[in-house]
Amino acid sequence: MNAGVNTVNAGSANVAERRLAPPSLAISTVIFALRPSESSGRPTLWLPLVQRIREPFRGMWALPGGPLRHDESLQDAASRNLRETTSLAPEYLEQLYAFGGLHRSPSQRVVSIVYWALVRPTEAALAEESENVQWFRADRLGELAFDHNAIVDYALWRLRNKMAYGSIAYHLLGEFFTLAQVREVYEAVLDRQLDPANFRRQIKATPEIEETGEYLQGGKHRPPRLYRFTGTPGLGPDNRSTP
Amino acid sequence: MNAGVNTVNAGSANVAERRLAPPSLAISTVIFALRPSESSGRPTLWLPLVQRIREPFRGMWALPGGPLRHDESLQDAASRNLRETTSLAPEYLEQLYAFGGLHRSPSQRVVSIVYWALVRPTEAALAEESENVQWFRADRLGELAFDHNAIVDYALWRLRNKMAYGSIAYHLLGEFFTLAQVREVYEAVLDRQLDPANFRRQIKATPEIEETGEYLQGGKHRPPRLYRFTGTPGLGPDNRSTP
């Protein structure tokens, strides 16, 4: 497996080859999931990284990724990569940006088309961890390989923006959720407290939120009502809807 | 010049070659400018297209584009292409999306990273027209080469969305403008009438709009005050700010 970029010819590339060879194309993914913080227990954003097993940046952590195959679309390539590295099959997967700076990789020139995914806690729990694949808190990453720190920063920025408008938070939750859980997602991503009463009023005003008859039992206090999200993902040109 | 996609090997590609060769990478641009409608005289959205001079889709109109060179960033490639085909150097240039479907081009597989640009009327007037380069109304394009109709549709959708929030309209206007001109931009892009008084109130509330002491003279009626936009373009990860 090839972490982040297509490193064909890496090492053997000399200046002449580099100037002549066409830029190689790779697919990477930023995968967000909610996990309870170790300290506070409140949900926070985490993402899985893979450790590079070859040069360049050998031993450093990087976004999952790999080359684009000839018989798969960009989206399919992102999906496959996700499955192969973390065995995840998230329902929310959207193109983030194409990164094509000249010096992203020290050897060959690489253009990376980056996707971002949101996975539910139930799925995220199934994600395999190993020596080479681990989850990290999105706000406490070390120095990553390539320009992957900048990529994660941009993904976080996009996530916060989408959150402010669209109905995207639900893809980080399970099928049924309480309004307080939705609020916790917003608080985790936007990194600020929200008034519970006002927040509930706004969420209930959106037509895509459906009240179920069920209540979440087993809590320590008054059982909250469970809701369900009935809207569509809504994304890019491959699968379009709202901003 | 190579319109829209890199067609190296086109024609000579057989099935075996196609399965083995890596997808080629191209840059295309959607360029929007405001021009007066022929019928009403009100400003409407136009964009320049180039006529393809070789197969596939020979003779059809397509977005300006070409291959990515080894020594230029994606943004630089888009800039250069713009300049070469239309001799435009727009200040607003942003990545739109990477299109990578399997059958975009009938011969070789092509991944296109598409940029979109906004140019001011003064610049647009200088844009060269020729046998092979012409401007078309964005809402009255015929059938274009490749998947370029879908790409333009997506660019229009993004433009409308950005218009609703961000401060993007000013990049379609000159340095000085009246509030009525801003409104006309919104009306052209969103395709609906807006109340002049309420619109003016909203625009004046945004801090990036600066009142100049000047007035637009030469009109048929009361001369409107001229304003200036002092904000930043504000874009993707290469040049970031607001949504």
Place this chain on the structure above:
DNA sequence: ATTAGTTCCAGTCAAAATGACTATAACTAG
């Protein structure tokens, strides 16, 4: 069984934003 503690959830109230509209100012064309 009662009480304290916590969360859920409905509701109030003032401030701010929005949409529809009116009135006046400032110019040109005749």
Place this chain on the structure above:
DNA sequence: CTAGTTATAGTCATTTTGACTGGAACTAAT
């Protein structure tokens, strides 16, 4: 000088937002 047109300010009712209050519903401790 007048009619026509646009620019601009302002009014007013409605809607949305932010801050806050209080009761309902449950658990845990006394």
